[in-house]
Amino acid sequence: MKKDTKIYLSLVVIVIIIIAGIFYIKNLNNLTPEEETVKCISSKAILYSQTECSHCKQQKQILGTYSGLFKIIECDKEPEKCMAKEITGTPTWEINGKLYQGVKSIRELSELSGCECNPNFKVIKNNSIITCNINSSQECLIPAKNICSD
Secondary structure, three states, X not given: OOHHHHHHHHHHHHHHHHHHHHHHHHHHOOOOHHHHHHHHHHOOEEEEEOOOOHHHHHHHHHHHHHHHHOEEEEXXXXXXXXXXXXXXXXXXXXXXXXXXXXXOOHHHHHHHXXXXXXXXXXXXXXXXXXXXXXXXXXXXXXXOOOOOOO
């Protein structure tokens, strides 16, 4: 290859790398509305749970792929922490220093924490539909379901 061709190709590669780097850095801080909502809630909430509790499992299903963002204390593994907070049943949420028992939807958690809930919030777990009793007071989560509105 000619020297001029090598220089030209090197410059093109450098420009492409710079442009790709700019887009990568720009998108690092761009959170989806779902991530913003859940990060806000998780910064203000602790979930007290138990490993074999069916309602706790339901709560974790509602959190879906975002459950890893939350501080979750398993009362059967760390009973001293639950006793210190006087947890009498699970799941129990501690949000902004107050305790709330029972399974909560993302909408309820956003209201309790004071975090804005995006109306298009969705939780997708393994691309499958999570089914539940339509007549229950707990919201069912399915892909693309609006869970922040009433």
